[in-house]
Amino acid sequence: MSEIMPEYEKRIHDELPYGINDKTLNQTSEINLGFKALPDEMIEHDLTDKPDFMAFLARIGREDLATIITDKTPWLYFSQEIYREKEFGIKGGGGLGVLAGDTTRVAEELGLPLVVVTPFYSEKSHQLLVNFRHTDEYETVAPEEYRFRKIGGVAVSTRVHSEVPIEIHAKKRGSTKIVTLYEPNIGPLYPGSPSSDHRLYQEIVNGFGGYQAIKEAGLKPPVMQMNEAPTVFAAIARLDDLCSQNTNLYNALDQVKKLVIYTNHTLVPAVEGEFSIEQFEHFVMPNIKSQDVINWIYEQFNGRDKIKLSSLAIELSLKKNGVSKLHAAVSSQSYHDKTGGSVKFEAVTNGISSHWISPEFINEYHKIGALDEFNLPTEDYAEALDSLDAQTLLDIKKSNRANMNKILAGRKDQYGNPVNIPETAKLFDFKRRFVSYKRAKMIFHDIDRLAGIVDKNDAHVIFSGKPHSSDIPMIDELNQLFLAIDNNPILKERVHYIQDYDEAVGLALSTGSDCAINVPVVGEEACGTSWMKDIANGKLLISTEDGGVADVIPPVYLDVRGSNYEEEADILYNRMQEACDILSDGENLKNQVAKQLKAYLPIISGSRMIADYLDLRFERTKQ
Numbered sequence: 001m002s003e004i005m006p007e008y009e010k011r012i013h014d015e016l017p018y019g020i021n022d023k024t025l026n027q028t029s030e031i032n033l034g035f036k037a038l039p040d041e042m043i044e045h046d047l048t049d050k051p052d053f054m055a056f057l058a059r060i061g062r063e064d065l066a067t068i069i070t071d072k073t074p075w076l077y078f079s080q081e082i083y084r085e086k087e088f089g090i091k092g093g094g095g096l097g098v099l100a101g102d103t104t105r106v107a108e109e110l111g112l113p114l115v116v117v118t119p120f121y122s123e124k125s126h127q128l129l130v131n132f133r134h135t136d137e138y139e140t141v142a143p144e145e146y147r148f149r150k151i152g153g154v155a156v157s158t159r160v161h162s163e164v165p166i167e168i169h170a171k172k173r174g175s176t177k178i179v180t181l182y183e184p185n186i187g188p189l190y191p192g193s194p195s196s197d198h199r200l201y202q203e204i205v206n207g208f209g210g211y212q213a214i215k216e217a218g219l220k221p222p223v224m225q226m227n228e229a230p231t232v233f234a235a236i237a238r239l240d241d242l243c244s245q246n247t248n249l250y251n252a253l254d255q256v257k258k259l260v261i262y263t264n265h266t267l268v269p270a271v272e273g274e275f276s277i278e279q280f281e282h283f284v285m286p287n288i289k290s291q292d293v294i295n296w297i298y299e300q301f302n303g304r305d306k307i308k309l310s311s312l313a314i315e316l317s318l319k320k321n322g323v324s325k326l327h328a329a330v331s332s333q334s335y336h337d338k339t340g341g342s343v344k345f346e347a348v349t350n351g352i353s354s355h356w357i358s359p360e361f362i363n364e365y366h367k368i369g370a371l372d373e374f375n376l377p378t379e380d381y382a383e384a385l386d387s388l389d390a391q392t393l394l395d396i397k398k399s400n401r402a403n404m405n406k407i408l409a410g411r412k413d414q415y416g417n418p419v420n421i422p423e424t425a426k427l428f429d430f431k432r433r434f435v436s437y438k439r440a441k442m443i444f445h446d447i448d449r450l451a452g453i454v455d456k457n458d459a460h461v462i463f464s465g466k467p468h469s470s471d472i473p474m475i476d477e478l479n480q481l482f483l484a485i486d487n488n489p490i491l492k493e494r495v496h497y498i499q500d501y502d503e504a505v506g507l508a509l510s511t512g513s514d515c516a517i518n519v520p521v522v523g524e525e526a527c528g529t530s531w532m533k534d535i536a537n538g539k540l541l542i543s544t545e546d547g548g549v550a551d552v553i554p555p556v557y558l559d560v561r562g563s564n565y566e567e568e569a570d571i572l573y574n575r576m577q578e579a580c581d582i583l584s585d586g587e588n589l590k591n592q593v594a595k596q597l598k599a600y601l602p603i604i605s606g607s608r609m610i611a612d613y614l615d616l617r618f619e620r621t622k623q
């Protein structure tokens with residue numbers, strides 16, 4: 001490979017080729033392939049309040065699905081990433097994992113029978129700043145530590161290892177089951193480049209291994225949702241299974257396409273990884289029995305020597321979706337099928353679970369009649385929001401600020417110290433992965449101007465978010481920001497970076513800050529969900545018109561737009577001052593918060609998202 005391998009991946013390749021070592025190989029004989037069903041005794045957390053899925057189906061007018069989605073025929077969801085560290089020990093990298101985690105949370109709340117298949121990563125990363133420089137620390141973890149139960153094993157193959165044993169661990173929470181694939185050298189989430197051997201190895205483990213696990217558990221799902229293209233090997237496993245049972249390739253393709261929803265989170269194919277024929281021959285082909293399927297895969301390379309997994313996902317799914325209106329439109333233009341024809345991505349905008357909304361706000365939305373028992377907006381939610389009262393809003397915000405400070409007391413800023421923001425101070429936050437297009441640096445474009453605004457308004461800025469371990473330009477950029485902040489006596493006191501951004505920091509800032517800053521390059525954010533957490537928690541939003549934010553036009557938030565970066569930065573500072581003015585006046589704040597909620601509450605609702613996915617897979621019959 002011509003690219004320079006980052007340290008971690010190099011280590012895997014040197015010591016643990018393809019995640020397999022002698023230790024795992026010797027376990028083959030112990031692995032029992034014969035599990036029949038996901039046993040009910042693996043309940044780790046049965047919900048005391050058993051949600052009534054039938055009532056939800058009735059609420060959304062989909063009683064017809066009552067016999068289609070059941071415990072034996074659940075909604076099946078494949079994801080390389082799920083972010084619910086506390087419950088599953090699995091940390092995601094960002095929005096994709098948060099979406100998968102929220103899908104499980106909302107399914108639990110609604111009683112939706114859902115099975116999620118995902119790898120259990122044997123190493124979990126934590127950010128540690130050393131002299132203002134980002135580093136990753138890895139901690140070894142195993143499913144047993146998170147009360148998963150080992151329910152059996154499967155095997156995948158590579159060209160050099162005919163049988164790589166993979167353990168299957170599972171856990172049930174209410175109506176949902178998490179099936180996770182593990183072997184001690186599966187490695188961390190997203191090692192090295194998206195085109196690396198190790199990624200492909202992890203992807204075949206989840207796809208081929210996960211498919212076998214579901215089959216052996218006797219489940220017959222009426223849908224397979226692929227949360228992003230790297231899970232496509234599960235669809236290929238299904239195709240191979242059908243062809244190996246004498247279904248002809250074209251019938252099998254037809255059946256698989258009907259089953260699969262391909263949920264895309266990527267804007268343009270250019271930023272995706274791609275794999276060579278040689279990599280496929282090493283990791284993919286050895287897992288396929290049917291020569292017809294192997295030939296079909298070769299055809300998909302279309303005369304090239306590399307392929308993007310989205311090309312396979314496009315060919316194997318009838319229903320495809322983007323995760324916001326804008327994203328669906330952009331993907332529909334930038335992706336093509338094998339013949340160069342256009343591909344239609346429908347829009348199912350992401351939603352979030354009530355987990356991200358402070359209980360006080362959720363109670364208030366129920367009390368005023370904006371949300372119903374399913375956390376769906378009521379028919380007259382907009383009028384209901386008119387009765388939101390300024391004093392209640394301020395009281396809830398005060399309590400959320402105190403909770404935020406409790407969480408931040410256990411975390412470190414860029415100097416290694418805990419952070420406490422006074423109740424009376426105004427607080428801006430920027431919390432998201434530290435990648436170029438999200439543009440954290442815009443806040444620091446004019447250091448003196450920023451210092452002037454925070455000083456004059458008694459404001460603080462908290463930012464948090466990790467660069468990827470191989471993204472050296474962004475690691476350097478973060479380091480430069482720390483130096484610039486350190487050089488300014490005002491910013492040094494008022495700008496805080498919280499190390500190791502994770503769900504706890506996300507929740508703390510979503511609830512306890514006053515104003516969120518979200519300024520991705522327009523057209524580059526697929527949806528984003530952190531801004532939803534902000535709006536739902538009665539905060540102000542400063543944003544570019546991008547991702548799911550652009551589902552609502554014209555803007556009802558403090559929008560940032562300009563013909564170039566300088567202009568956008570200038571407007572950002574104006575908006576920060578405007579936000580401070582709004583925050584100084586309770587009534588004004590309430591009006592702005594209500595306006596944002598009226599526009600976005602239906603979008604934010606995770607239950608609305610689930611209903612949309614049900615409709616995407618099972619079209620409503622016309623009345």
Ligand SMILES: *Cc1c(COP(=O)(O)O)cnc(C)c1O
Pocket residue numbers: 093094095098431432433501502503506507527528529530531533
């Ligand atoms: C909500 C959340 C995200 C999603 O962030 P976006 O940038 O809005 O996509 C990512 N990571 C964590 C830890 C979160 O809590």
